Amino acid sequence: MTLSVTPGTPSGLSWNGQPLEVWGVRVASAAARDAWTDALIGQLDSYNCYGVNALTVFYQGSSGGSLQAFSPDGREVDAGVRRRMERLIQEAASRRMIVVAGIFYQAQAWRLDPENGPWLESREAYLRAAETVTRQLQPFDNVIVNVVNEFNVGSWQGCPFPANTVDGVAELCAAVKRADPRRLVGGGGVHRGPLDAGNVPLSTRPELDLVLFDWHGTSEEAVAAYRAAGSDKPLMNVEVFGGQGQGFAEVDDGPAPGQNLSWPGWGRSTPRQAPPGRRRLQGVFPPGRIEGTHKGKQDFLAEVAFAARTPGFSLFGHFPGWYQGPSRDASFDNRFDLGGQGTPEDPGIRWYFKAVAQARADRPQARADIPKEEQARR
DSSP states (O other), X not given: OOEEEOTTSSSXXXXXXXXXXXXXXXXXXXXXXXXXXXXXXXXXXXXXXXXXXXXXXXXXXXXXXXXXXBOTTSSOBOHHHHHHHHHHHHHHHHTTOEEEEEEEOSOOOSBSOTTSOSSOSSHHHHHHHHHHHHHHTTTOSSEEEEEESXXXXXXXXXXSSOTTSHHHHHHHHHHHHHHOTTSOEEEOOBTTOSSSSXXXXXXXXXXXXXXXXXXXXOHHHHHHHHHHTTOOSOEEEEEETGGGOOOEEEEEOSSSTTOSOBOOOOSTTSOSSOOTTEEEEETOOOSSSXXXXXXXXXXXXXXXXXXXXXXXXXXXXXXXXXXXXGGTOTTOOOOOSOBSSSSSSSOBSHHHHHHHHHHHHTOGGGOTTSOHHHHHHO
């Protein structure tokens, strides 16, 4: 089977000639540890039953656990990372799921290999690493390559390669095409990113097959900007709401535990653990709209509705308090199960998967990519 760009389909893609509808989740650190890889694979059947048929995973992980993954010269991929990544790809393929495989991740917080530095040794090493990854992925037809995470944020300062520029992203995409001309490749950053105009100038570059973006605002605004710029490429929000996806809360941990629910935020100024007398709850979301920097369920549901009615656009749910737990509290692990309804009494992300299932049920003409037996199971 082959993935290809196909205008007019729900995602702007087809797989083996069949229109492809893509609904994904960002599980960026799943290949960083065996336990995380095993946990995710154990949930793929459940994901598929709700119509979630895509994953995005990074070789270098994410704020939920990151590591160098490449030799300093870019010629080799860490053997454990490669083994885990390829397991995920193979398990996904067996369920007719796609994987957006990210190569480079910039904000290497919660390092799992602190003995290694964050950067490769030279500019050329980054191009070699992109080619090395792509050659290793040649046996797999269910993979799209994402060359960099959020190219237009300040965390790339100090990198020997100009990954924080439009030309740099395009050059990495060209390296992927040299290694495998058939491989679909894309890149992007934060829409209206802090360092430049964001993804708009990137969205029409010929080196990219797709535009892969994120930001804290609505996908609708970003999609409109890229289309207005003349881009007809498939668009994917691979990290809906970016760092504001959140998915955790804070409560009292004293004589009356569970009281005084609050939304403490996340960032450099926010401690990675609750203050004395408080504790954090993993997998909890505001029921309505945004609270501080915590997007609420209604914000996510509006994104699902937009994706369902927008051809050529695909959405990846991003729940860092769940999938990148240690970044939000030192006591959290990365979780890949669905849990429940995102409340303090029933934490989890199942409510989002149910929304995806409903959106797909409302569009039966666009569900050719879901096997009939899985439609029946739902």
